[in-house]
Amino acid sequence: MSSLFPIAIAVFLITGCSATWSGVKQDTSDAWDWTKSKVHQGADYVREKTE
Structure with missing residues (x-):
């Protein structure tokens, strides 16, 4: 009985942790996509103003 409790806690x-890691990967991917789109928008704005 005493060895069953630590096994249950470990599981x-x-x-x-598995679910958390999946969420971290998704959040990082979303942040990367958002940042990438903002950089491209900024570059387009600068291009328009300098032409």
Whole structure:
């Protein structure tokens, strides 16, 4: 019985960390796409003003 409790805790933590890592990867991807679009918008604005 005493060895079952740490195993249950370990399984719970591994599952939670897996979901968190997936969320971190998605948030990072979204932030990269947003930043990339803003840089391109800024470059287009500068190009329009300098032509």
